Amino acid sequence: MIVNSVLQNTSVKFSHFVDMFTYPLRLSHYLELINPLWTKHSLQAKVVKVWDETKDSRTITLKPGRGWRNHRAGQHIRVGVAIDGMRHTRTYSISSAPNSKDGLITITVKAIPEGRASHYLVRKLKKGEYLPIGDPQGDFVIPDAIPVHPLFITAGSGITPIMSMLRNYSQEFRVLPDIQHIHYAPHAYDVIFGKELENLNKNQKNYNLNRIYTREFKGNDSGLQEANPNNIADKRSQNLHFHADQLEALCPDWREREVWACGPATLLDAVEEHWEKAGLSRKLHTERFRAKLIDTPTDEISSGQIKFSKSNVDTNSDGVTNILRVAEDAGLNPKHGCRMGICHGCDCKLVSGSVRDLRTGVVTNEPGETIQICVSASIGNIEVEI
Ligand code: FES
Structure with a gap:
C-alpha cells in the first residue's frame, strides 16, 4: 500500500514536471499519440x-x-x-x-x-x-439491499442493462433469487442474448423467463418458448404487446414486486400507466432510450429557418425535429451528450425567435436564454448561438 502510494505520488510529480516543458499541451496529450x-x-x-x-x-x-x-x-x-x-x-x-x-x-x-x-x-x-467514453452514470440500478422479488420487463435492446444485472446476480449467487422476467421481441431470432437467457431459464430454478414474440402467432421455431404460453393474447384480439391481462397471467404477484423496465417508449408508457393506476409507481424503475416527448398539436407547429449565428449557417427546420439534429443535418457538430435532455451538454443561447421544449411544450422566446437543443424545436424563424 505504502509503496503504491509513493509510486503514485512520484508519477504525479513527474507528470507535473514534464507538463512544464510541454505547455500548452500536457504530457497526457503526447501519451495519447503512443x-x-x-x-x-x-x-x-x-x-x-x-x-x-x-x-x-x-x-x-x-x-x-x-x-x-x-x-x-x-x-x-x-x-x-x-x-x-x-x-x-x-x-x-x-x-x-x-x-x-x-x-x-x-x-x-x-x-x-x-x-x-x-x-x-x-x-x-x-x-x-x-x-x-464517459464515466458510468445512471440510477437504474438494483439497490445494494437486494430486493427479494424483482420483476424485469424488457423489449428489444432494453435487455442490455438487465443483462448486466442478471450477470451480476450470476456472479454473486450460485442460486439466483426469485426473479420474474418478461421480454418482448418481434421474433425468436431477434432476442439479444437469446441463448444465455434460455440457459439461465433452464438452469436457475428461481429465474422465470417469459418471452413474447410480438410478430409471431406461434413462435417456436428455435426451441424457445411459445409466443404466449397462456394463449391469452390469442383469445383476446391477438394483442401480444404489454397489457393488464397478460401481466396478470404471467406474473400474478406483480403488485408485490419491485420492477425494472427498459425498452421502447410505447412499452414504458404502457407500463408506467399501469403501475400508476395501481398506485404502485414507487415500485417501478424505468430506463428510457430517448426523452419522453409530448405530441405537439399540428396547428402549433411552425416550420421556418434556423440561423446558426457563430457558424454562419442558415437551414430549414420543419418545426418538429430537434435543433441538434437540424444542426447536424446542416453539417455542424454542436457539442452534446445524452441527447435526452438530461446532461445539459447541448446547452446554448437563443439569440432570437421562439423554441418549444418537446418534452413539456413550454415555449421560450427570451433572447439570451439557455436552451437544450436536443429536446427543443424551432417555432418559425429563429437564431441560435452555434
Ligand atoms: S445532450 Fe444532454 S441535455 Fe442535450
Missing part, C-alpha cells in the same frame, strides 16, 4: 472484440483506459463515434457485469433506422479502434 488508453485528459476505450448478437445488434467489448471507474449493473456510458469527420455522442447501457477480472466491459448496440452512430457501431466498427 497509446490512447494512457491519457488522463480524456477517457478512451479500445475495441478488443465485436460480436454480432442478432442481424441488427452487436456486442462490443471495450478495454477502458486510465481513469475508468467501475460501473454498477444497469448503468450506461456515453460513447463518441467519429463519422465523416464529425463526432457523434450516444449513450449505451453496459451489458457486462461489474468488476470483471480482465477489466473489460461490453456495450450492446442495436442499429436503429436512421441512427448514424448505431449503424456505424453495428456495421463498421473494427477491432483495434479507439472510442472516447
Whole structure:
C-alpha cells in the first residue's frame, strides 16, 4: 500500500514536471499519440472484440483506459463515434457485469433506422479502434439491499442493462433469487442474448423467463418458448404487446414486486400507466432510450429557418425535429451528450425567435436564454448561438 502510494505520488510529480516543458499541451496529450488508453485528459476505450448478437445488434467489448471507474449493473456510458469527420455522442447501457477480472466491459448496440452512430457501431466498427467514453452514470440500478422479488420487463435492446444485472446476480449467487422476467421481441431470432437467457431459464430454478414474440402467432421455431404460453393474447384480439391481462397471467404477484423496465417508449408508457393506476409507481424503475416527448398539436407547429449565428449557417427546420439534429443535418457538430435532455451538454443561447421544449411544450422566446437543443424545436424563424 505504502509503496503504491509513493509510486503514485512520484508519477504525479513527474507528470507535473514534464507538463512544464510541454505547455500548452500536457504530457497526457503526447501519451495519447503512443497509446490512447494512457491519457488522463480524456477517457478512451479500445475495441478488443465485436460480436454480432442478432442481424441488427452487436456486442462490443471495450478495454477502458486510465481513469475508468467501475460501473454498477444497469448503468450506461456515453460513447463518441467519429463519422465523416464529425463526432457523434450516444449513450449505451453496459451489458457486462461489474468488476470483471480482465477489466473489460461490453456495450450492446442495436442499429436503429436512421441512427448514424448505431449503424456505424453495428456495421463498421473494427477491432483495434479507439472510442472516447464517459464515466458510468445512471440510477437504474438494483439497490445494494437486494430486493427479494424483482420483476424485469424488457423489449428489444432494453435487455442490455438487465443483462448486466442478471450477470451480476450470476456472479454473486450460485442460486439466483426469485426473479420474474418478461421480454418482448418481434421474433425468436431477434432476442439479444437469446441463448444465455434460455440457459439461465433452464438452469436457475428461481429465474422465470417469459418471452413474447410480438410478430409471431406461434413462435417456436428455435426451441424457445411459445409466443404466449397462456394463449391469452390469442383469445383476446391477438394483442401480444404489454397489457393488464397478460401481466396478470404471467406474473400474478406483480403488485408485490419491485420492477425494472427498459425498452421502447410505447412499452414504458404502457407500463408506467399501469403501475400508476395501481398506485404502485414507487415500485417501478424505468430506463428510457430517448426523452419522453409530448405530441405537439399540428396547428402549433411552425416550420421556418434556423440561423446558426457563430457558424454562419442558415437551414430549414420543419418545426418538429430537434435543433441538434437540424444542426447536424446542416453539417455542424454542436457539442452534446445524452441527447435526452438530461446532461445539459447541448446547452446554448437563443439569440432570437421562439423554441418549444418537446418534452413539456413550454415555449421560450427570451433572447439570451439557455436552451437544450436536443429536446427543443424551432417555432418559425429563429437564431441560435452555434
Ligand atoms: S445532450 Fe444532454 S441535455 Fe442535450
